[in-house]
Amino acid sequence: MTSAEKNIFIRINLGEFLAFLVIGLPLPVLPLYIHNELGYSPAVAGACVGAHFLSTILFRTKAGRMADTWGSRHTVLCGYFFTACSGLPYMLLAVTALPPPVQIGIILVSRVCLGISQGMLGTGSITWGIGLLGPLHAGKILAWSGLTMYAGIGFGAPAGLALWDMGGLFLLGLVCMALPGCSTLAAFVLAETPVQKAALKTGAGRILRQVLRPGISLFLNGVGNAVISAFIGLYFAAKDWENAGLALSCFGFSFVIGRMVSGSMVERSKNGGAAKIAFALEMAGLGLIAAAPHPGVAIAGVCLTGVGCSIVFPSLAVDLLRDLRAEIRGTALSFFTIFQDISYAISGPLAGLLVPFLGYSSVFYTGAACAALGLILIFLWSGRRHSIS
Numbered sequence: 001m002t003s004a005e006k007n008i009f010i011r012i013n014l015g016e017f018l019a020f021l022v023i024g025l026p027l028p029v030l031p032l033y034i035h036n037e038l039g040y041s042p043a044v045a046g047a048c049v050g051a052h053f054l055s056t057i058l059f060r061t062k063a064g065r066m067a068d069t070w071g072s073r074h075t076v077l078c079g080y081f082f083t084a085c086s087g088l089p090y091m092l093l094a095v096t097a098l099p100p101p102v103q104i105g106i107i108l109v110s111r112v113c114l115g116i117s118q119g120m121l122g123t124g125s126i127t128w129g130i131g132l133l134g135p136l137h138a139g140k141i142l143a144w145s146g147l148t149m150y151a152g153i154g155f156g157a158p159a160g161l162a163l164w165d166m167g168g169l170f171l172l173g174l175v176c177m178a179l180p181g182c183s184t185l186a187a188f189v190l191a192e193t194p195v196q197k198a199a200l201k202t203g204a205g206r207i208l209r210q211v212l213r214p215g216i217s218l219f220l221n222g223v224g225n226a227v228i229s230a231f232i233g234l235y236f237a238a239k240d241w242e243n244a245g246l247a248l249s250c251f252g253f254s255f256v257i258g259r260m261v262s263g264s265m266v267e268r269s270k271n272g273g274a275a276k277i278a279f280a281l282e283m284a285g286l287g288l289i290a291a292a293p294h295p296g297v298a299i300a301g302v303c304l305t306g307v308g309c310s311i312v313f314p315s316l317a318v319d320l321l322r323d324l325r326a327e328i329r330g331t332a333l334s335f336f337t338i339f340q341d342i343s344y345a346i347s348g349p350l351a352g353l354l355v356p357f358l359g360y361s362s363v364f365y366t367g368a369a370c371a372a373l374g375l376i377l378i379f380l381w382s383g384r385r386h387s388i389s
Contacts, residue, residue: 015183016125017148019083022176024156029164038100055115057341063119064334072128073192079120080180086113087176094170127330131193139266142314147259207332213381214316215339220374221312222343224282224367230348235360241295247302254306262311271382274315282308283371290364
């Protein structure tokens, strides 16, 4: 990259990181506030937190179409606006004495705002970067976009608890409103990507058919991520092993490392080569976890799985983008990402049904089987690519 291209790359990713800090800030705070302060059950607390992710899924395709027909820059800046709006309800709760049901409604407004913003930022930032830097840098853009998202949420969660301890919901809301302003300053000076109204002529059904094959593979990849997030702690407890927290930390660390080192490899990869390696690593890692005789072996499996899971999304997305006209990138990318959203949402609950009958090892064998199927499909579908004309 030239120095000008690096400036664009840094500004887009910095803005995205600050916005995703806002998504992470309330995550540990809201369940405590809803359960301890308002007196609602953990199920209600979980539903309020989950409203954010549901609204992201529902709005993501709209955000993709906006990026194609309205412009990626406008879409991202609008995402920053909704991110900032999510902080205002917390400040309102801090300065008023409202009945608990009304407070729940206000919290839901904040969660929906965040869900809308995440849909805009996730798709808009990627298409903005590709539009300004070109498809040759798509691998780095996709890899680092995911890295900034996860890093923002990861750093935001402990910071949210610290803010709550220092100044309650008011300070939390104030910071949630201020950080998107910093994001806007970082990215506002960048140019808009070209907008072509021809995107409206391509129906959603045709675009969905284009992304179906890589989308199915992405869904299968998401199973491994979901079962580790949901069950690794319970698995260690059932084995009477210590260091379950270390296992989760290793998963996050290896995921980040995978994203950091995979950008150039993904750009050079042809016919799903990087995805094949990633699925093989994920399959081996999940198999090691399931069969581990010792916690050290399980942690090694967690690390392999983290690296594999992190590489699949950018590798599949780069191959997909090579087949797409520029004016439908946003819509196609949003449809593609929904397969991952759905996988994360349903894999944990469905895999959990196996535990009473087959034990915790079964969920990791299931993840390994899904990774093996994903690998097989990549081999079967390599070279069978077609573009929407």
